[in-house]
Amino acid sequence: MNEPTGREEAGDRPPPSINDIRTPGPAARVRMLSGDVGYVVTRAAEAQHVLCDPAFSSAATFLPRAPAQPREPVGSSRVLFEMDPPEHTRLRRAVAQAFNRRRVEAMRAGIAQVVDGLLDEMAAGGPPADLVHALCAPLPLTDICELLGVRREDRDSFRGWAETIMALRGHSPEEIDRARAAIQRYFVDLVAARRAEPAGDLVSELLTMSDRGERISEAELVRLAITLLIAGHGPTMNQLARCVYALLARPELYAALHRDPDLVAPAVEELLRTVPSVPVGTPRLALRDVEIGGVPIPAGSTVAVSALAANHDPALFPDPEMTDLGRTDNKHLTFGHGPHFCIGAQLARTEMRTALAALVRRFADLRLAVPPEAVQWRADSLFHGPLELPVTW
Template identity: 40%
Template sequence: MTATRGTFPVDRDPARPLDPAPGYRELGERAAPVSCPIGVDARVLTRHSDIRTALADRRLSSRGAPSNHVVPGADPDEPVSPGVLLRLDGPEHARLRRLLIPEFTVRRIEALRPAIARLVDEHVDAMLASTEPVDLYRDFALPIPSLVICELLGVPYADRDSFQQQSALLVGVGGDPGATAAAAMEVQQFMAQLVLSKMEHPTDDLLGRLIRRAAETGEPLTVEELVSLGVTLLIAGHETTANMIALSTLALLRQPEQLAALRSDPALAPSAVEELLRYLSIVHFGLFRYVTEDVEIGQETIRAGEWLVAALSAGNREEAVFPDPDRLDLTRNARSHLAFGHGVHQCLGQQLARVELQEVFTRLYPRIPTLRLAVPFEEIQFKDDALVYGVRSLPVAWD
């Protein structure tokens, strides 16, 4: 690789915090060589078609974890523990995914819609009954997906404060390594106790059904596998959607004509969800992949042994795929976005996220038509140091 090596772009423009890091455009459209924060050299893919090609290619391994290239101290060559779905490939990954797919079918998730709608309405009621300003992230965006994933997994919601704090540490970048390790240990111990209880006393929830389904195949899941799966689903099931709810609300408050269109036409919600997923791309550091055999991507040969980063946020802002890509347009057909990844590792819970966001969009904004920021936009603090982008808080008020 003889091209000049740059630095992986991690910093967004403070003046445009809802846009991808400008460094992606500076890298150009080729598989640009960069040095990643963990000290690994990689190629960055920024074109939509190249990213789809790469993520669909079985010769690219996910063993390095989705975004470990920006996690200080991370070792991408560390052995993969059993059940760590996001780092597994081949038959091991396929086996676990097959066991989980029945829990996330469109039909099963649609059956949850009425309960999700009630949750949203209850939290809107609570907001309206409280004293302004309200932190929309803490009091609305975070509890709704947390309640949903707890109900799905069979996790006591009374434990939410603990796992929410642990999750925030585990998706952070550059925090105290000791605190992160302690959080990982604590959430794993919590999940191990829950799993052991469900193995002894079967329950009709996702974890309980997963235990039975695996046993019926003749390959029961081990406690270690169940703990890894449970922790992954618990964290991913609320962190991503909570940040999308808050960040979407902020984006819409910044563009009142788009918010007005959504408020007046609830049928716009499905396309609004897809467009906001594209526009915000909250997995903002992209996906990390290891090349196991030489591959051709974008007329370039990427050699076995190299690392790639699929820059989802850059692909979601490509002009050739999404005309005028920096403009938020809720009527745009954005279904080809990359927010959920692509290929065999595409997000299992994407339909659940869609339903949660749709119910928020069709209920929150019409019920509080004068919703507004309670602080200047410049005072909003963003999660620049987290693997899942969002806001730390979102103070709102209404007239």
């Protein structure tokens, strides 16, 4: 593999930022979030190819001489989205067996109970309210902590650690190191406690699978728990807030869901397509010279997929700029594709469908308490969403 440099050639025109690319196309040369130069894939067919092709490595992006990432690996070692097969395959298979559709279905009633309780509190407090604080943040945090067996009194600490770790800026290296150490230490202690006294949570089940010969070390189990916490909280919090904002910024869309609650499920998929909370996925490194849609990509180049652009590819989505809450053939890439397809997609979908169904049922006249352009957006995180979502009713 050629040694990656991530540098521009002398005399090159400075490439645009990765966040400025919106038009679907095969691959565009851009400046990555890390500041290095790489490529972003913005057309659906090529995006699916990159996400499945082993020539594009997740693990290699963390090699010592690879272009810098906007953050370091979480915890003491790499997590699932920073691995390649066969290591990734082995650990993902173990989690998939434990974190399956049956488990998520079993959580459905509990999720509905959490949503109703949070909306009860919001209603009792009266308008206006911040929907991020009232619903979007506590719902996925409660669910993923419940799944992992994290104590209720520790959940606020977990939210702070997770947001510090995933921030792109705003925290010193020392603060990030302390958050990593804290979350690592917590899960080391939790795994030890479940080893001594199993409970009905996911950590206990993974320990049982390890004892049955699944070859999951306790260090790997800690990393898996960290992966699930980060991926189960930040993206869903921001995605739910983005979905509600999109509906309230165009009140006719929210009214349509209130009139026809059967639209909630396809509406969630359409909002996932149009306003993904992770517009650009985790970068990969080209292990050899390749072509993407006729664009030559040198070995050692950083390559990322823009779900936002690919989700608006007219070759896959008729009238891609239209928000069609009833769209049924919706093969969006917001949860990824291929080996790294989001393992928590089913849980995230269940949370968003449950939350939106309850909102439109209980708050028929929910609306933004400020003009849409006054909502402030999170700009310092890998996950994009409103910092606050002021609503009234």
